[in-house]
Structures are given as structure tokens and as C-alpha cells.
Amino acid sequence: MKKGCPYGTHRVIEPKGVLPQPALKIDNNMEIYDNEILIDVQTLNIDSASFTQIKEEAGGDIEKIKEIMMDIVNTRGKHQNPVTGSGGMLIGRVEKIGPALEGKTNLKVGDKIATLVSLSLTPLRIDEILEVRKDIDQVDIRGKAILFESGIYAVLPDDIPENLALSVLDVAGAPAQTAKLVKPGDTVLVIGGAGKSGMLCLYEAKKRVGVTGKVICLGYSQESIDRVKEANLADYYIKADATNAVEVMEKIKEVTNGEMADITINCVNVPNTEMASILATKDNGLIYFFSMATSFTKAALGAEGVGKDVTMIIGNGYTKGHAEIALQIMRESEELRKIYEELYA
Amino acid sequence: MKKGCPYGTHRVIEPKGVLPQPALKIDNNMEIYDNEILIDVQTLNIDSASFTQIKEEAGGDIEKIKEIMMDIVNTRGKHQNPVTGSGGMLIGRVEKIGPALEGKTNLKVGDKIATLVSLSLTPLRIDEILEVRKDIDQVDIRGKAILFESGIYAVLPDDIPENLALSVLDVAGAPAQTAKLVKPGDTVLVIGGAGKSGMLCLYEAKKRVGVTGKVICLGYSQESIDRVKEANLADYYIKADATNAVEVMEKIKEVTNGEMADITINCVNVPNTEMASILATKDNGLIYFFSMATSFTKAALGAEGVGKDVTMIIGNGYTKGHAEIALQIMRESEELRKIYEELYA
Numbered sequence: 001m002k003k004g005c006p007y008g009t010h011r012v013i014e015p016k017g018v019l020p021q022p023a024l025k026i027d028n029n030m031e032i033y034d035n036e037i038l039i040d041v042q043t044l045n046i047d048s049a050s051f052t053q054i055k056e057e058a059g060g061d062i063e064k065i066k067e068i069m070m071d072i073v074n075t076r077g078k079h080q081n082p083v084t085g086s087g088g089m090l091i092g093r094v095e096k097i098g099p100a101l102e103g104k105t106n107l108k109v110g111d112k113i114a115t116l117v118s119l120s121l122t123p124l125r126i127d128e129i130l131e132v133r134k135d136i137d138q139v140d141i142r143g144k145a146i147l148f149e150s151g152i153y154a155v156l157p158d159d160i161p162e163n164l165a166l167s168v169l170d171v172a173g174a175p176a177q178t179a180k181l182v183k184p185g186d187t188v189l190v191i192g193g194a195g196k197s198g199m200l201c202l203y204e205a206k207k208r209v210g211v212t213g214k215v216i217c218l219g220y221s222q223e224s225i226d227r228v229k230e231a232n233l234a235d236y237y238i239k240a241d242a243t244n245a246v247e248v249m250e251k252i253k254e255v256t257n258g259e260m261a262d263i264t265i266n267c268v269n270v271p272n273t274e275m276a277s278i279l280a281t282k283d284n285g286l287i288y289f290f291s292m293a294t295s296f297t298k299a300a301l302g303a304e305g306v307g308k309d310v311t312m313i314i315g316n317g318y319t320k321g322h323a324e325i326a327l328q329i330m331r332e333s334e335e336l337r338k339i340y341e342e343l344y345a
Numbered sequence: 346m347k348k349g350c351p352y353g354t355h356r357v358i359e360p361k362g363v364l365p366q367p368a369l370k371i372d373n374n375m376e377i378y379d380n381e382i383l384i385d386v387q388t389l390n391i392d393s394a395s396f397t398q399i400k401e402e403a404g405g406d407i408e409k410i411k412e413i414m415m416d417i418v419n420t421r422g423k424h425q426n427p428v429t430g431s432g433g434m435l436i437g438r439v440e441k442i443g444p445a446l447e448g449k450t451n452l453k454v455g456d457k458i459a460t461l462v463s464l465s466l467t468p469l470r471i472d473e474i475l476e477v478r479k480d481i482d483q484v485d486i487r488g489k490a491i492l493f494e495s496g497i498y499a500v501l502p503d504d505i506p507e508n509l510a511l512s513v514l515d516v517a518g519a520p521a522q523t524a525k526l527v528k529p530g531d532t533v534l535v536i537g538g539a540g541k542s543g544m545l546c547l548y549e550a551k552k553r554v555g556v557t558g559k560v561i562c563l564g565y566s567q568e569s570i571d572r573v574k575e576a577n578l579a580d581y582y583i584k585a586d587a588t589n590a591v592e593v594m595e596k597i598k599e600v601t602n603g604e605m606a607d608i609t610i611n612c613v614n615v616p617n618t619e620m621a622s623i624l625a626t627k628d629n630g631l632i633y634f635f636s637m638a639t640s641f642t643k644a645a646l647g648a649e650g651v652g653k654d655v656t657m658i659i660g661n662g663y664t665k666g667h668a669e670i671a672l673q674i675m676r677e678s679e680e681l682r683k684i685y686e687e688l689y690a
């Protein structure tokens with residue numbers, strides 16, 4: 001049996017020497033290397049930007065959509081949209097586990113998993129497209145895929161419906177990082193706290209700060225703030241526009257008696273909120289930017305411009321155990337589960 | 346005496362409610378607020394992108410350059426280039442210190458300082474432009490400026506020539522952060538280690554890792570690597586292209602016996618080196634991105650794509666004591682001082 005690289009470089013056909021993601025073509029032969037996992041695929045969750053492009057190109061025609069998807073996989077060995085560059089994720093059952101992974105993984109043959117690495121780097125073979133669910137970007141297929149040794153995944157639990165689990169897993173990195181960073185007694189601010197990732201962060205923060213800490217939810221619309229209030233996820237609720245740094249600073253000053261936040265977690269989905277995060281945080285505090293709308297230079301130059309000695313962390317979507325931590329919240333909190341089922345599942 | 350905001354929002358004329366940097370016009374009246382410092386300005390170091398634009402607009406004519414500069418300051422109350430948005434820094438002597446800063450600053454009237462906050466947010470009045478040094482982007486003036494309470498600065502030392510001090514101060518955040526992050530026994534990789542900020546990081550890392558640690562310099566051109574080798578700044582020297590993630594991973598694997606780096610410091614000046622930084626670092630390791638060419642999304646999605654649980658830090662240009670730490674290196678290391686004098690002063 002052939003030995004593979006943890007990152008799957010052994011599958012790259014063109015150009016040589018790059019990683020599977022930037023590669024133009026990878027090998028989708030389904031004979032596994034010693035450190036690979038073979039998956040019997042059930043459903044592809046196509047990335048929203050990618051699926052929108054495919055639907056447009058196909059003029060909405062289902063057969064044409066199927067044709068475009070088959071074509072992508074035949075050309076590239078993976079479902080990476082050549083226009084958007086993006087992938088998506090998949091659901092399937094473990095069919096084979098490479099011997100080099102023994103003792104390294106707790107997966108068993110037959111487990112139903114969701115891959116949490118992008119389809120844009122996952123070797124995929126589609127034998128047949130069974131059903132295209134146009135409105136939710138899901139496509140059922142008959143086919144196989146390969147998970148590399150470094151590829152992250154989550155075992156789908158029996159007690160949480162599939163779509164609920166998937167929407168929680170999408171933002172699992174945020175509450176898991178919150179759990180790692182927050183200490184008892186901390187004052188924690190979640191900007192965009194009433195959103196999908198923000199609510200999980202609030203919940204996790206409240207659990208960690210204990211009775212001596214404070215959790216502040218900053219939201220935008222009254223409607224979403226009321227929802228969070230009802231579920232009692234924070235100690236303070238602030239309605240403000242996070243692109244207005246001075247407004248945010250003044251309001252946080254008020255609820256913290258001028259002390260500001262020890263930890264600020266940024267979960268918004270709009271640009272230009274770096275400065276509000278910086279001014280809301282105390283000197284020697286920490287800012288965790290989960291928002292993908294964060295600009296590296298705005299954060300770096302912004303903190304320097306106001307002489308603020310804060311540690312600013314780039315929100316890595318992955319941290320050990322992130323799937324379990326996020327799914328566990330759905331078991332612990334009835335209120336949150338209800339909100340999630342209503343809004344996202 | 347009027348009370349000021351630490352961030353200078355009290356000086357903003359238009360639009361109301363924003364910070365001095367994004368403001369279109371700020372108040373450059375030189376009567377100080379209680380928490381401000383008045384500076385008698387000697388030299389403006391105009392940001393290179395800004396000065397290039399001004400020179401072009403002026404067709405290289407000195408009198409026209411002066412006119413454009415006067416015009417910017419008269420319109421905005423600060424030297425923020427309306428085309429590039431950027432500023433620069435200044436050198437001058439402390440003339441007055443607001444009473445609210447007593448006990449908070451160790452500045453004295455008469456100290457010669459360099460401001461380390463951008464001219465794009467610094468209230469400035471130019472009474473006369475004395476000399477334009479076109480080739481080094483410096484302009485001597487008669488005029489005054491205001492430093493806000495949050496504004497960072499460095500007292501210029503007597504034992505280090507001004508231009509050498511300025512070029513060290515430009516990258517002072519990098520070695521100071523290195524000093525904070527590196528622990529004895531660590532394996533530290535500096536990508537772009539043969540550059541201006543990289544060499545200071547190598548020096549600081551070598552001091553901190555002690556005899557049980559390892560410092561690795563990854564450089565691009567043989568010429569600059571040889572220079573660093575001669576000064577004995579690292580334990581290992583690697584020549585590689587940091588945009589090639591797989592090449593970098595293989596080479597770091599080799600010199601670390603497969604262990605990879607505990608801490609990777611990225612000091613390059615080119616884009617697309619996030620992935621090399623991620624693959625070169627061990628699980629639970631730390632990456633410090635000082636390079637302004639870093640892309641937030643490439644780092645966040647890159648780490649997730651390869652399932653790497655690393656902490657990634659946005660290089661805040663400021664950390665407490667950064668100016669002192671960086672200048673001290675020029676006193677401690679004769680070799681580095683010689684290189685710096687030759688290359689940058």
C-alpha cells in the first residue's frame with residue numbers, strides 16, 4: 001500500500017509540488033493510500049457562492065446543473081468551482097480506513113460523518129447525481145471521496161437532526177475558541193453576539209466567566225437582540241453599529257465603568273469593525289476575530305494608531321474538539337436549540 | 346483648560362463622531378487640551394507612497410511640492426495625503442505637556458522625540474517649509490504638532506544617529522513581540538529572517554531560546570542569507586521561496602527532525618506566504634504575522650483546510666517598550682549595527 005503525505009500532496013497531478021487546494025487537477029482514483037479514509041458519499045453541500053454561479057450558468061435547468069457538476073469533477077478530480085474557486089462540504093459513511101491511521105483516529109467503518117474541510121481539496125468521484133435540491137444548495141449523489149490524514153470531520157450524532165448539526169458545525173470554531181480563551185472573572189464582549197456564531201460564543205463565555213465575570217452582547221437589530229435577551233445568553237445587551245468605533249467605545253465604557261473588555265470576540269458579517277473591537281478592549285486584552293470580513297491591515301495599523309497593546313488573533317476555523325463542543329451546546333441549552341431550529345435548520 | 350479624549354476625538358471637526366484618522370478635517374489650533382503634548386516640529390518623514398504621489402503631482406518641482414504640502418495641512422489640519430490616505434511620522438522637541446499627563450508620561454520639556462503614530466491623524470501646523478530632501482522623503486519645517494494621550498513616540502537617544510534610530514523604530518514592533526512570545530527551548534523560525542525586521546527578530550529570538558532552543562532563518566537571496574550568517578544571527582539557514590508551502594515544509598522538517606517550529610515569525614514583504622507559515626509550525630504552535638502582505642482569509646481558511654490547530658496573531662506594530670527593546674539591540678550587537686548602518690541608515 002502506498003504511503004501518503006498528511007496534507008494529500010501525493011494526490012496532486014498538476015501543477016506538481018503544490019497543495020491539493022491550489023492544484024488544478026488531483027487524482028480521484030479511489031484506491032486509498034495508507035493514511036487516507038474512503039467515504040461513501042451521500043450528500044454534497046455546495047458552497048453558496050459556487051452553487052449560485054452554477055445555477056446561473058445552467059439557467060436554472062436541473063439537467064444542465066448536473067452536467068456542469070460532473071464536468072467539474074471529471075476535469076479537476078474535486079468539486080472546485082473554476083469561477084469562484086470554492087468548494088463546500090459533504091456527508092457520507094466511512095467505508096475504509098488506511099492502516100497508518102490505526103490508533104490515530106477514533107472513526108469506525110460505518111460512521112456517518114460530515115467532512116469539515118473544503119470540497120475544493122477533496123478527491124471526489126461522482127457515479128450518479130440522484131437529486132439536486134436547488135433551494136438549499138444540496139445535491140445527493142452516488143460516489144466516493146477521500147479524506148486526507150489532516151482533514152477534519154465530525155461524526156454526526158444520532159440525537160441531533162442532520163441539518164441542525166450542519167448549521168452548528170459551520171461555525172463550530174467560534175465557541176470552541178471562546179471556551180479556550182475565556183477565564184473566570186473576565187469581562188467578555190461579543191460583537192455580533194446575536195448572530196449564528198455569536199450566540200454560541202455568548203453561551204460558552206457565560207459558562208466560563210462564572211459569577212464574577214460579565215458577558216456583553218452587542219447586536220445590531222432590535223429583533224435579534226430581543227431574541228438573545230429572551231434566551232438570557234448575556235449579562236448586558238447593547239444595540240450599536242459596530243462600524244462606529246466611537247459609539248461602541250462609549251457604550252462599553254458605560255457598562256464596564258470605564259474598564260473595557262478583557263476579551264472581545266468579533267462575530268459580525270460586515271467590514272470595518274476592527275477599530276470598534278480595538279477601542280472596546282482594555283490594554284493587554286485580547287481580540288478574537290472570527291469574522292471573515294476582518295482586514296489584516298486595518299487591525300494592525302488601527303491598534304498601532306491608538307497605541308493599544310492588545311493581542312489580536314486570526315480566527316482559525318479549526319481547534320481540537322471544536323465539533324464536539326459546538327454540538328454539546330445544542331444538548332445543554334434548550335433555548336438555544338429552539339432558536340437554532342427556527343432560524344437555521 | 347479643556348479636557349481631551351485619549352484618542353483625540355475632541356479635535357475632529359468633520360465628520361463628527363469619528364476618530365482623527367478617518368476624519369476629513371481636524372482642529373490644528375495649537376492651544377493644548379489637558380492630556381495633549383505640544384511638539385516643536387523639526388522634520389517630517391513623509392510616508393513613501395504619499396511622497397511619491399506628491400512628487401509626481403508636482404512634476405518634481407520643489408516649490409510646487411511645498412505648495413501641495415501646505416495645501417494638505419491647511420485643508421485637513423493634518424498631513425494626510427488625500428490620494429494615498431497615508432501620513433508618515435515626525436521628529437521634534439517637546440514644548441508643553443498637558444497637566445493631566447503628569448505621572449503618566451516620563452517625557453520632559455525639551456526631549457527630542459519621534460512620533461510613532463501616523464501623520465494621518467496628528468494635528469499639524471506648518472509655518473514655513475525650510476528644506477525638502479526629495480531623495481529620502483524628509484522635509485524640514487518650522488511648525489507645531491499635537492500628540493494625543495494614546496499617541497506613541499520614542500525619545501531619540503544621544504548615542505544612536507538619528508537616521509539609524511528611525512529605521513530601527515520603523516520595525517520596532519517585531520523584535521519586541523518576539524521577546525514577549527519566545528520561551529527557552531523553543532524552536533523559532535523567522536521567515537524573511539534576512540530582512541530589516543527579520544534580523545532583529547532573529548537576534549531577539551536567539552537571546553531568548555537559550556542553549557536548548559533553535560533559531561532558523563529562512564531567506565530568499567543568497568546574498569542576504571550570507572550577510573546574516575556572517576553575523577551569526579541564527580542556528581540554521583534555509584534558502585527557500587516562502588510562497589512555496591510544500592518546499593518550506595520539507596526543509597523545516599529536515600532541520601527539525603520532523604518536529605517543526607514552536608513559533609513562526611513571518612517578516613516577508615510579499616503576499617501568499619500564509620500557507621508556508623502554517624505548514625512549518627507544529628500543532629498547538631504559534632504564528633506571528635508581522636508582514637503587512639498577510640491576508641486574513643488566506644490564513645484563517647488555510648489553517649482550517651489542513652486541520653492545523655495553531656494560534657495566529659496579527660502583528661500589532663505597537664507593544665509596550667517596543668522602541669527601547671529595538672534600540673537596545675543596536676547597542677548590544679556590533680554586527681547588527683554595522684549591517685543596519687550600511688543598509689538602512
Ligand SMILES: NC(=O)c1ccc[n+]([C@@H]2O[C@H](COP(=O)([O-])OP(=O)(O)OC[C@H]3O[C@@H](n4cnc5c(N)ncnc54)[C@H](OP(=O)(O)O)[C@@H]3O)[C@@H](O)[C@H]2O)c1
Binds near residue numbers: 222
Ligand atoms: N473563521 C471561520 O472559520 C468562520 C467560519 C464560519 C463563519 N465565519 C465568519 O463569521 C462571521 C459571522 O458568521 P455568522 O454565521 O455568525 O453570521 P450571522 O449569523 O449573519 O451573524 C452576524 C451578526 O452580525 C451582526 N451585525 C451585522 N452588521 C452589524 C453592525 N454594523 N454592527 C453590529 N452588528 C452587526 C448581525 O446583527 P443582526 O442580527 O441584527 O443582523 C448578526 O447578528 C462571518 O463573517 C463569517 O464569514 C468564520
Ligand SMILES: NC(=O)c1ccc[n+]([C@@H]2O[C@H](COP(=O)([O-])OP(=O)(O)OC[C@H]3O[C@@H](n4cnc5c(N)ncnc54)[C@H](OP(=O)(O)O)[C@@H]3O)[C@@H](O)[C@H]2O)c1
Binds near residue numbers: 564587637660
Ligand atoms: N506590523 C507592523 O506594524 C509593521 C511595521 C513595519 C513593517 N511591517 C511589515 O513587515 C514586513 C517586512 O518589513 P521589512 O522592513 O523587514 O522588509 P524587508 O527588509 O524588505 O525584508 C523582507 C524580507 O523578505 C524576504 N523575502 C521576499 N520574498 C521572499 C520569498 N518569496 N521567500 C522568502 N523570503 C522572501 C526578503 O528576502 P531578500 O532579502 O532575499 O530579498 C527580505 O529579506 C513588510 O511586509 C512590512 O509591511 C509591519
